[in-house]
Every structure is written in structure tokens, then in C-alpha cells.
Amino acid sequence: MKNVFAEDLYLFNTGQLFQAYRTFGSHPAVDNGRAGVRFAVWAPNARAVSVVGDFNDWMGGSHTLGRAGTTGVWIGFIPGMRTGDRYKYEVLDANGDRRLKADPFGFQSELRPNTASIVTRLDGYEWQDEAWMEDKRHHPPYARPMLTYETHLGTWRTDGPEMFRSYEQLADELVDYLVSMNYTHLELLPLTEHPFDQSWGYQTTGYYAATTRYGPPDGLKKLVDRCHQQGISVLLDWVPGHFCKDDHGLRLFDGTPLYEDADPRRAEKPIWGTLAFDFGKPEIHSFLLSNALFWMDVYHIDGIRVDAVASMIDLHFDKPEGMKTLNRCGTTEHLEALDFLRKLNETVFRAFPESIMIAEDSSAYPAVTSPTYLGGLGFNYKWNMGWMNDTLRYFETDPDQRSSIHSHLTFSLIYAFAENYVLPLSHDEVVHGKRSLLHKMPGSYPEKFANLRLFYGYWITHPGKKLLFMGGEFGQFDEWKDYDQLDWMLMDYPSHAAMQRYVRKLNRLYCEQSALWVRDHDAGGFEWIDVNNAKQCIISFIRKGWDGTPSVIIVCNLSRESYLSYRVGVPSRGRYRLLLNSDDAEFGGSGQPAFMTARSAARAMHGKPYSIEISIPALTVQIWTNA
Incomplete structure (x- = not known):
């Protein structure tokens, strides 16, 4: 067993441990006949690491971990600890200061504002999706319909302020709704644990912990399981580009820039107030690649949409002049991030060949959806942001003025087959003063609805897979309120109920007419x-x-x-x-x-x-x- 563990640590240090969640974090175990919990954490520059929690009244120094040679990893076994116990790592950092840190590999966290990790087993759920898992192994996604409902679980439906629907409730309500509306895919805004509701999950502290806002891990498994039983694929937004700076998170984990780049010009993401991962460290590769596989392995997620790829691959992305740096070749490409993305896709497709890997990329970087052996980044889909921007600008223009910008409607077909595209009408376009899709449409109130129906018809028939943010299907008039549920009361108004009927019919027609999707990339x-x-x-x-x-x-x-x-x-x-x-x-x-x-x-x-x-x-x- 020690030799196996030593091999894991070697692979971790060399960027090749792709199931690091089986080694790191907290794991209930038995050692010399005693039940307890085994711990492993990476903190190479720490002077000492202890586990603190309810079991020892949060007193550091009483339950210390030991160094695993020169690996930078601290390991130990604490008898008497058990599933459900809260804990953190007390890190005596390189400067002699004490830091209380949540477990980077923790499988569950306390409900915010509390921040402790919770000892959790993830192996007890009995899956019922064997037929789905077998079927998708034999049917690649390219020549299949892909009509995605992008959803923020905290605001789809609620019972009041901060009274979220649970994963288990959503396994019934949301899945039934998806089936009734003829969607084929569900894409979830990030479910990794995060401290601030209105970051929507895009500023993470717990990469291996499904947020506790909506219940325990088995509840999320039930949601995914029922989607699969109803023939619906589940995609997860994933944020490997940056993480938030909260003290209990990854920032300065052992007192030094460990997960983040040591050069603050590269580490800082000033527009988001976050820190970028240091993609030059092999241990970061092991941490993030294992995390992508974790969601597919443990939660049966069918694919991931990688957020903000453009910000990862461009060293100058939204940086002020004083923070700009160049790579070793004297250009602005982030070479280490590009290497990481290629390795990510190679690793995922080797482990789960049937997976869906989507790049949310607003850049003009070439061959994003080409195989890595041909020089591409290896994704199988990319969001078509050019189509989205041009088409929205066209439809926002008064019909009497549209003839002067005709190319905004037609130009996308010049490059529609350069990549494997998804046509996104996402949350980003209906928040922060951008207005809802219905509200963007010009003209009188009836014309707004007519324009939106026309827009959806053009979108559903244009080459490329489809994604629509929740609420768009019934003509939500206000932009997305990220603190409250969708305006379901609009369904009492005939025009909105009719819009929902139209989208349901359009969705069904899309699925039934294979010409609308079988040659999307041809x-x-x-x-x-x-x-x-x-x-x-x-x-x-x-x-x-x-x-x-x-x-x-x-x-x-x-x-x-x-x-x-x-x-x-x-x-x-x-x-x-x-x-x-x-x-x-x-x-x-x-x-x-x-x-x-x-x-x-x-x-x-x-x-x-x-x-x-x-x-x-x-x-x-x-x-x-x-x-």
C-alpha cells in the first residue's frame, strides 16, 4: 500500500495523477484495525500542517500530518474521525503564520457563510442509468441533436429569498420540464462550491465539492441520474482559468503562491478580482485534470463547458499596460495554458471517449475543435461568439433599418464550418443591463414577440448546436435577476404562454427533422x-x-x-x-x-x-x- 501511495505522489508531482481525488483529501478508512479518516494535502512550503475540527475543538497541533518525503505532500491518519465531521487544515506557513484552509480536495463544504470541509463518502449511491451510459459509448455527439437548456439552479425556481430548490426536488421538477419542452441537454452553471451567490459559481473555492446550497452530493447524483433516465445529457460549466481570493481557499495556500502564478502580473485577473492558476506547475495539471475526470467519474457528468478560454490563452487579456507580459518566444500566447488545454482534452477523451468538451472562447485562436495531433486544442465544440454578436445586433435593429446591415445576418456562413460550433444564447447576454432577449427586440409589443419567434426560428435552423438560457423559452421580459426566480407568473399572460408553446413546437421540430442537425459541421x-x-x-x-x-x-x-x-x-x-x-x-x-x-x-x-x-x-x- 505504501508503494502504491508513493507512486501516486510521484505521478502527482509530474502532472500525471489523473484520479488524484482518490489519494488526496479526506477518506474514511481503517488502519491497524482502527476506523478513522486518512488525509493528504499538498503544501510544500509549509512548516507544519494539522487537521482541526469539531473532533478536537479546532485546536491546532494535536493532530499533525507528516511530510511524505520531498513530494511537498502531508499525510496522516486520525482515528475516531468519521463521515460528517467538519474540518480544516491549519497550515503553519512559510512565514510562520497560521492559516485555516478548506480542503482543496474536500468532497463537501458547509453552507455559506461557513467554510469548513466535511468528511464525505461518495460511493454509496445506486445509479440507475446503465442503459444511458452504455448507449452514449456507441453514439458520438456530432451527428445527434443538441438542444441545450442553460440553467442556474439557484434561480430557476425558488420558494423565497435564499430558499433554494434541492437537487432532489429539481430531479423531478426540472427534468419533467426539460422533457415537456423537448430539450436534449441540460447545462448547469458551475456547481463547485463558492462563497458568493452572485458569482453564479464562477469564482470557486471548492473544486471537488458540489455546492451545499441545494443539498448533499447524492441529491446531485439523483438529478443527473434522472436526466439520463429521461434521455437528457448533463453538461457542467467548469472554471479552470481562475479562482477567488477568499482566505479559506487556494490563495497563498502554504504562505506562498502555490496554486497561483508567482508573478502577480500573470496571477491577477483584475477585471474579476481573482487569481489565475499557474499552468506551468505539474501539480496544478494533476489537480485540475483530475477534477475534470472527477465530475465524469463520480457524478456521471456527460461533458464540460470550459469557461473563459480566451482569458486563459492570452497573457494580455483585459490587462492594464503595467501588467502585460510576454512568453519565452516574445508573443502574448500563454503557452503553458495552451499546453494544459491540449492535455486536458487528451486526458478526458482517453478516459471517457464519448464526452463533450466545449470551449467558451471569444478569441480568434485557430483550430480549437481540431484534434491535438493535428495541432488543434482538441475540444469537440466551441461557442460561436461571432454569430451571437452579429445576429443579436441585427435583430436589435429596427426592421426598417435592417437592409443596411444585411451582412450581419449572413456573414456567419462564411466561417460556420471552420470549427464545430455551438450557437449560444446564454446568461451572459441577458444580465448586467443587457436586457432579456425579448426586451432587445425592436418595435411594438406584438412586434417584439414576432421578432423573437423569428429570431429563434433562424437560430434553430442555422448550422451549429444550440443553447438557450432559462427563461428565454417563454419570453422573460426583465433581464435575469440572479437573486430571484424566473418570472413564472408571466405564464398567466397569453403572449408568454404562446411563446412557450412556440418554443416547445420548434424544439420538437428540430429534434424530429434530422436535416437540422445531422450535418451541422459539414x-x-x-x-x-x-x-x-x-x-x-x-x-x-x-x-x-x-x-x-x-x-x-x-x-x-x-x-x-x-x-x-x-x-x-x-x-x-x-x-x-x-x-x-x-x-x-x-x-x-x-x-x-x-x-x-x-x-x-x-x-x-x-x-x-x-x-x-x-x-x-x-x-x-x-x-x-x-x-
Whole structure:
């Protein structure tokens, strides 16, 4: 056993221990017939390390850990401790000062504002998702629908201020809602333990602890388990770029910059008030790579969305002039962070080949979703921030002015297949004064709803996987309030209830029509019919499946003009059927009469040998098929 432990510490020190959570932290164990808890913590520059807690009245020095040679790790066994005990490490640091630190590998924390770690077992839950876990091993995500509901568990529904729904409650309520709305994926804002509610989890202290705000670890397992039983993938936002400075956390853990870079110009993230990890240390690789695998191994998470990649890979990202540094090559790329990201994806896909790895990256860094052996970063998806910015700017513009910025709507197809993209309509776009998606839309109140239905139709039919932040599906009018639940009372108003019906129908149509997702990353799956009609603000295009799969034709009228007779070029002879009309009265539209079917005529149009005649009202998207 000692030899195995020694090998683990060697691998940790060399950046190759990928299940460090089995070695480090607190683990109930039996030693020489005595039950207790085994501890291991990395603090190479500490003079001494003790475990303190309720079991010894928080008195340091009585339960000390011993150095494990030159590894920088302190280990020990404390008999009599048991599951549920609170504890911290008392670190006599390099300067002789005493610091009380939560366990970097702690599996559970106290509910904030308390900050102690809790001895916890994670091996007692009986999973019921065997069929799901087996199925995803044989079906890679690229050619499958991916319609993600991005959710902040603390504000989806609440019972009052700081009266959060538990993981177990959400395993019923939230999952049932996802099924009813036809979502395929659930993405959760970070659940790692964090001290401040309104950081939304993006400023972490406990990387291995699922936040206690919503209950114990088994509750989160139940939520994931039930998602899988209902055919829903679970993604977790993950923040390896930086951590918060709270005293009980990672900052100056042993009195020296240990987890953070020793150079404050590189360590400080001034716009967030946080510290960047030192990606040059192999132990940091072991800590973070193990953490990514931990969520997949222990909690059955299907994938992670890596937050703020642009801030990790650019040494100058949002830095004032006095904090700018260059790498050894004299450029601004953070070479160690780039190496870490490549190693992250290689490690994850080696352990869990079916995983989903998404980069939230606003930079123009190339080949983010290319394999590392081809020089890429190795993610399988990247958020398309260019599409999001251009498209939102277009839709926020009054329809009478849109013809002058037509390229904002169409330019994304120039680069739509350069990466494997996700089209994000995320929480970042509906908070901090940016307004909700509905509120961004121009025009009268009915026009706002018409524009939003049109926007969603364009989004769902554009190449790329999909993500929508909670509340967008029923037209939340106020921007996201990160201290209160969504405005569910809006469902008492017909226009919002109709918007929810529209999104439910649109989601179902997306899942049923494989042409809308099976070739998301293949340029051969998309073809413009008419991209140049800026004057009338009308675009039309085709989404294609593989041979033998029905194609769909999308027509978007982005103007205030209705066209009772509009001719659209089509590629083949036959009868075309209307699948969805966003102007239907059922969805809150005007209910103007629309052709439900159209038969093609041998009349060339838009470079196609045939054409169909349709009626398309103002601010409407229509989806047709030749099936």
C-alpha cells in the first residue's frame, strides 16, 4: 500500500495523477484495525500542517500530518474521525503564520457563510442509468441533436429569498420540464462550491465539492441520474482559468503562491478580482485534470463547458499596460495554458471517449475543435461568439433599418464550418443591463414577440448546436435577476404562454427533422437559396441530411412587409409541406392565412430549376419540407 501511495505522489508531482481525488483529501478508512479518516494535502512550503475540527475543538497541533518525503505532500491518519465531521487544515506557513484552509480536495463544504470541509463518502449511491451510459459509448455527439437548456439552479425556481430548490426536488421538477419542452441537454452553471451567490459559481473555492446550497452530493447524483433516465445529457460549466481570493481557499495556500502564478502580473485577473492558476506547475495539471475526470467519474457528468478560454490563452487579456507580459518566444500566447488545454482534452477523451468538451472562447485562436495531433486544442465544440454578436445586433435593429446591415445576418456562413460550433444564447447576454432577449427586440409589443419567434426560428435552423438560457423559452421580459426566480407568473399572460408553446413546437421540430442537425459541421449540409435580398430583408436556405434524408427549406421575412405571393427557388420537383409558421395564431402571431402546401413549378428562380409560391407575413420564419 505504501508503494502504491508513493507512486501516486510521484505521478502527482509530474502532472500525471489523473484520479488524484482518490489519494488526496479526506477518506474514511481503517488502519491497524482502527476506523478513522486518512488525509493528504499538498503544501510544500509549509512548516507544519494539522487537521482541526469539531473532533478536537479546532485546536491546532494535536493532530499533525507528516511530510511524505520531498513530494511537498502531508499525510496522516486520525482515528475516531468519521463521515460528517467538519474540518480544516491549519497550515503553519512559510512565514510562520497560521492559516485555516478548506480542503482543496474536500468532497463537501458547509453552507455559506461557513467554510469548513466535511468528511464525505461518495460511493454509496445506486445509479440507475446503465442503459444511458452504455448507449452514449456507441453514439458520438456530432451527428445527434443538441438542444441545450442553460440553467442556474439557484434561480430557476425558488420558494423565497435564499430558499433554494434541492437537487432532489429539481430531479423531478426540472427534468419533467426539460422533457415537456423537448430539450436534449441540460447545462448547469458551475456547481463547485463558492462563497458568493452572485458569482453564479464562477469564482470557486471548492473544486471537488458540489455546492451545499441545494443539498448533499447524492441529491446531485439523483438529478443527473434522472436526466439520463429521461434521455437528457448533463453538461457542467467548469472554471479552470481562475479562482477567488477568499482566505479559506487556494490563495497563498502554504504562505506562498502555490496554486497561483508567482508573478502577480500573470496571477491577477483584475477585471474579476481573482487569481489565475499557474499552468506551468505539474501539480496544478494533476489537480485540475483530475477534477475534470472527477465530475465524469463520480457524478456521471456527460461533458464540460470550459469557461473563459480566451482569458486563459492570452497573457494580455483585459490587462492594464503595467501588467502585460510576454512568453519565452516574445508573443502574448500563454503557452503553458495552451499546453494544459491540449492535455486536458487528451486526458478526458482517453478516459471517457464519448464526452463533450466545449470551449467558451471569444478569441480568434485557430483550430480549437481540431484534434491535438493535428495541432488543434482538441475540444469537440466551441461557442460561436461571432454569430451571437452579429445576429443579436441585427435583430436589435429596427426592421426598417435592417437592409443596411444585411451582412450581419449572413456573414456567419462564411466561417460556420471552420470549427464545430455551438450557437449560444446564454446568461451572459441577458444580465448586467443587457436586457432579456425579448426586451432587445425592436418595435411594438406584438412586434417584439414576432421578432423573437423569428429570431429563434433562424437560430434553430442555422448550422451549429444550440443553447438557450432559462427563461428565454417563454419570453422573460426583465433581464435575469440572479437573486430571484424566473418570472413564472408571466405564464398567466397569453403572449408568454404562446411563446412557450412556440418554443416547445420548434424544439420538437428540430429534434424530429434530422436535416437540422445531422450535418451541422459539414458544409455540404447547407445551401443558400437567396442570400442577397437585402432590399426586402428576406433570406432563404436549405438544410440537407444525408442521401435519402428529407431536406428542409427555411424562409425568413425580416421586414415589416407581408408578401401574399412570394416565389422561392427549390431544387426538385414535387409537393412541399409547411412544417412551421411562426405567425400562427397558436403562437401569438397574426394568424394571417398561409399556404400549407405548395407544388413546385418548372419556373427557375434563385438559381434553382423549380420554384414554389408561398405567402409569408411580416417578421415570420417558415420551415418547409419536400417529404
